[in-house]
Each structure stands twice: as C-alpha cells, then as structure tokens.
Amino acid sequence: MDIIYLRDLRIDTVIGIYGWERQVKQTIVFDLEMATDIRKAAHSDCIEDTLNYKAVAKRLIDFVGHSQFALVETLAERVCEIIVTEFNVPWVRLQLNKKGAVRGARDVGIIIERGVKPEHG
C-alpha cells in the first residue's frame, strides 16, 4: 500500500456550536493520508493513473468553504465520505485541527480513519 498525503490544508468555514461561531469563519487545518497504489502511474507517468492530490484539495476547499456544520465530528465524517466515494480511495486517515478553539491549547480536533487499509504488496 502506498500513501498520498496532504498536510496543513487550511480552509476557512463556518463551524461551531456557539452563536458567535455562526457569524464568522474560522480556519480548519486538515492533514490527510490516502491509501493508493502508485505503481501504475509510476510506470505510465500519466496523472490519469493516480489520485490527483490537487483535485482532492480543490474539492475539499469548495465543500468545506461552503459548509456550515456545528460539530467537527460532522465535518470530518463528510470529508472522509467525499474522499472515499468520489475519489475511490479505499482508506483515509484524517486529522482535523480547529486551532484556537480551546484557550490554553495549541491544537484541538479529531482524528478518524475510514475504509479498509489495503494489504502490502
């Protein structure tokens, strides 16, 4: 199994359970690991034969930027759903960081894994 990753993808969105949080956009930082097999693309040298990380990032920027969820749980789940179903990714690990959400803590957020990790080889 190979992994294509995206780190520190920052997207501004409406998110939160408090009244003031419905009035502003806050920055959410995503770190993603997506299972894939890069061998076909490595052989052909064609972007069509691999997971296009730029296309994933564009889709997430659009989706998250227009979303208005209350909980980070909901946002994380929906982002994983998009990656698995629209990009045919068998397994994804997502870390979502809602920076500054807890006074005194540098980072706070959620880590989830969805799908089935392919075997090695």
Ligand SMILES: Nc1nc2c(c(=O)[nH]1)N=C([C@H](O)[C@@H](O)CO)CN2
């Ligand atoms: N498990 C969660 N706890 C909290 C969430 C959340 O989305 N999931 N959200 C908040 C507030 O919106 C907070 O981020 C504002 O500072 C509190 N707890």
